[in-house]
Amino acid sequence: MSAQIKLSIEGHIAVVTMSNPPANTWTKETLTQLRDMVADLNNNKDVYSLVITGEGEKFFSAGADLNLFASGDKGVAAEMSIIFGQAFEALSNFRGVSIAAINGYAMGGGLEVALACDLRIAEEQAQMALPEAKVGLLPCAGGTQNLAWLVGEGWAKRMILCGERLTAEKAHNIGLVEEVVAKGEAFDKAMALAKQVEEQSPTSVAACKSLIQHSRSGTMSSALPLERELFINLFDTQDQKEGVNAFLEKRKANWVNG
Numbered sequence: 001m002s003a004q005i006k007l008s009i010e011g012h013i014a015v016v017t018m019s020n021p022p023a024n025t026w027t028k029e030t031l032t033q034l035r036d037m038v039a040d041l042n043n044n045k046d047v048y049s050l051v052i053t054g055e056g057e058k059f060f061s062a063g064a065d066l067n068l069f070a071s072g073d074k075g076v077a078a079e080m081s082i083i084f085g086q087a088f089e090a091l092s093n094f095r096g097v098s099i100a101a102i103n104g105y106a107m108g109g110g111l112e113v114a115l116a117c118d119l120r121i122a123e124e125q126a127q128m129a130l131p132e133a134k135v136g137l138l139p140c141a142g143g144t145q146n147l148a149w150l151v152g153e154g155w156a157k158r159m160i161l162c163g164e165r166l167t168a169e170k171a172h173n174i175g176l177v178e179e180v181v182a183k184g185e186a187f188d189k190a191m192a193l194a195k196q197v198e199e200q201s202p203t204s205v206a207a208c209k210s211l212i213q214h215s216r217s218g219t220m221s222s223a224l225p226l227e228r229e230l231f232i233n234l235f236d237t238q239d240q241k242e243g244v245n246a247f248l249e250k251r252k253a254n255w256v257n258g
């Protein structure tokens, strides 16, 4: 079977393209491909960031392939919810910076994959929703938690309980996406941000990301000692010495990701 989740590596950036026409929907196969791809990328020390986008002009992703749920088979529900969890948790835990370039509709699991990323850039015509309840389902791929965390309970409830679909502008106003760009420009903007990431030490970025993730589940009293511990651990890396010395020597740092 040809890849429906396509990968290309451009310098230090992994470009992941959802390519399952017509709506770039998620199936067991596409989720397995994403899960395994992110695991491989985590082992590639040359990759510092990941940009994910949808093929075509209309859809980022319309979420789970609803044909899979038509029979009402509970076994399929269990299988799909597990692989959704594995794929999107792998993405959330990606060592580098992940950026969703939302180039069209991001619905259900299609928005949840963007919510599993660190950053989101949407094109002006993109629309976003978690409409699972409209079809008797619920967002089972982190959506209830990630959305509420990102935009607060009020807007999460408007979107999940009332099925409200947001324009890119509205999504920006409530903090669901950090930036809105013109049609056709999300990918280039995401790549530019990923290039910006290359100026940071990848070891620092990985440690900082794990600390920010910790803020969701840990307490301040556990986070502050962890911050100090990871700060001290950076001094075991070459990147720490390279970064400080490059500054003092007024030159660009050459990261080794270690």
Ligand SMILES: C/C=C/C(=O)SCCNC(=O)CCNC(=O)[C@H](O)C(C)(C)COP(=O)(O)OP(=O)(O)OC[C@H]1O[C@@H](n2cnc3c(N)ncnc32)[C@H](O)[C@@H]1OP(=O)(O)O
Pocket: 022, 023, 025, 062, 063, 064, 065, 066, 067, 084, 105, 107, 108, 109, 110, 131, 132, 135, 137, 138, 139, 140, 141
């Ligand atoms: C844990 C995760 C759970 C989930 O993700 S559940 C799924 C949540 N997602 C949705 O409910 C979105 C369903 N799709 C839509 O509501 C609409 O699409 C849009 C509003 C996004 C766009 O509407 P329009 O412009 O009229 O396009 P169109 O004709 O509906 O879609 C083009 C083709 O794509 C297929 N399609 C769209 N979404 C899905 C889907 N989620 N599962 C399976 N097929 C889908 C359609 O059926 C159609 O196909 P054809 O051209 O053969 O008629």
